[in-house]
Amino acid sequence: MIFRRRSRDPDPDLADAARAFAAVLEELEPAKAALAEAVPGTRLPGRPFAEALAAFVAGAGRAETLMAAWRRPPLEGEWAACSAGLERSLSLARAQLMDLPSEQAGFVGLVERIQAILDPLEPFAKAAVAVRRRTRTTVAPRANRPNGLDSLD
Helix, strand or coil: CCEEECCCCCCHHHHHHHHHHHHHHHHHHHHHHHHHCCCCCCCCCCCCHHHHHHHHHHHHHHHHHHHHHHCCHHHHHHHHHHHHHHHHHHHHHHHHHHCCCCCCCHHHHHHHHHHHHHHHHCHHHHHHHHHHHHHCCCEEECCCCHHHCCCCC
16 A cells, blocks of 8 residues: 655644643653662662752642643643643652662662652653654555656655
8 A cells, every 4th residue: 555645734722732731741851860860770879869859849849830821622621631641640759759768779779769750740751652643744655656656756
């Protein structure tokens, strides 16, 4: 089967939503990375957990303030899941920031705490796929392709 891109004008409202979603990710991804820096490596001790948590809360908080900008009816399901996940993640991080233990529970305990904060953010991966899918041109079959060539235009 041969495919070609069907030209159509992209929905400017969804294009704006995609840019707004990207702005959220520009705040959220470095926040997640900052939290992950608390995990010690083979050569480095890792960032202090309290410092990593504070950096995460700051970045995720900025992402939360940008969330409303990408809310659109065609993306409502994805937006709602991301919003709830971000709210849950921030709530967990803020609670841990307020109740830091005097001693860490070791490597496994630290990783579990970080994972518990990051897990609610999984909907952002699905939303990224949905936003990308809904903001690009559709692919449709191309009729009468000579010589049965199987390339995309």
